[in-house]
Amino acid sequence: MEFIEYPDGEMMMIQLANRLAGELRQVLSTHDHASFAVPGGTTPGPIFDNLCSANLDWARVHVMLTDERWVPETSERSNTRLLRQRLLTDRAAEAKYVPLYADAPTPEDKLADLQEALTPELPLSLVLLGMGADMHTASIFPGADQLDLALNGTDRLVAMRAPGAPEPRITLSAAVLKQAMSRHIVIIGAEKRAALERAATLTPEEAPVAAVLPGSIVHWAES
Numbered sequence: 001m002e003f004i005e006y007p008d009g010e011m012m013m014i015q016l017a018n019r020l021a022g023e024l025r026q027v028l029s030t031h032d033h034a035s036f037a038v039p040g041g042t043t044p045g046p047i048f049d050n051l052c053s054a055n056l057d058w059a060r061v062h063v064m065l066t067d068e069r070w071v072p073e074t075s076e077r078s079n080t081r082l083l084r085q086r087l088l089t090d091r092a093a094e095a096k097y098v099p100l101y102a103d104a105p106t107p108e109d110k111l112a113d114l115q116e117a118l119t120p121e122l123p124l125s126l127v128l129l130g131m132g133a134d135m136h137t138a139s140i141f142p143g144a145d146q147l148d149l150a151l152n153g154t155d156r157l158v159a160m161r162a163p164g165a166p167e168p169r170i171t172l173s174a175a176v177l178k179q180a181m182s183r184h185i186v187i188i189g190a191e192k193r194a195a196l197e198r199a200a201t202l203t204p205e206e207a208p209v210a211a212v213l214p215g216s217i218v219h220w221a222e223s
């Protein structure tokens with residue numbers, strides 16, 4: 001794992017967006033398309049604000065989430081909503097979006113269809129992940145009902161329910177995240193830095209982010 005510390009969050013968001021754009025350009029120079037997975041939650045918005053205007057061939061970029069909350073796009077909690085507002089806009093409006101949500105009561109109803117649509121995108125070219133203070137990443141939460149499947153199974157997508165998550169989730173599995181050609185993790189604040197350092201000493205069952213730390217580049221700023 002590589003750890004990069006930035007003087008402040010704003011600089012981190014700009015530099016990380018530039019780095020992601022550079023990696024996408026590089027993938028596009030040798031492949032017909034790039035598959036790019038990004039997190040939802042509160043941290044990545046400013047990265048998306050910087051990245052959406054990057055000058056690259058967005059029509060050949062396939063964007064997806066690392067995980068989605070099982071709520072319709074009209075909900076404030078929808079990660080798709082965040083992406084449409086802040087990433088899939090400006091030049092990046094040209095990108096192809098590969099959803100992890102479909103209108104149905106539970107993720108299990110649509111799991112097979114969503115998994116089929118995801119398959120041609122694998123292995124992912126580039127993944128950006130967030131992390132919670134409880135050491136979850138994507139929606140692979142400690143104590144989740146399908147933790148073992150998400151960490152150790154071969155399924156590409158897993159439906160999850162977890163004590164720390166108010167609604168059902170759907171998440172890329174650790175197998176998919178670990179296969180990605182390039183992987184970045186972005187975190188802000190002293191609490192998350194301490195959690196990450198602790199995760200490095202724990203098992204993935206205790207600290208799911210530990211499953212994807214080897215080979216990842218972690219980007220951190222205090223605030």
Ligand SMILES: O=C(O)[C@H](O)[C@@H](O)[C@H](O)[C@H](O)COP(=O)(O)O
Binds near residue numbers: 042044132
């Ligand atoms: O849907 C989500 O919540 C995310 O994809 C999730 O994995 C997120 O990256 C972490 O929970 C960190 O969230 P914050 O950035 O809001 O702290």
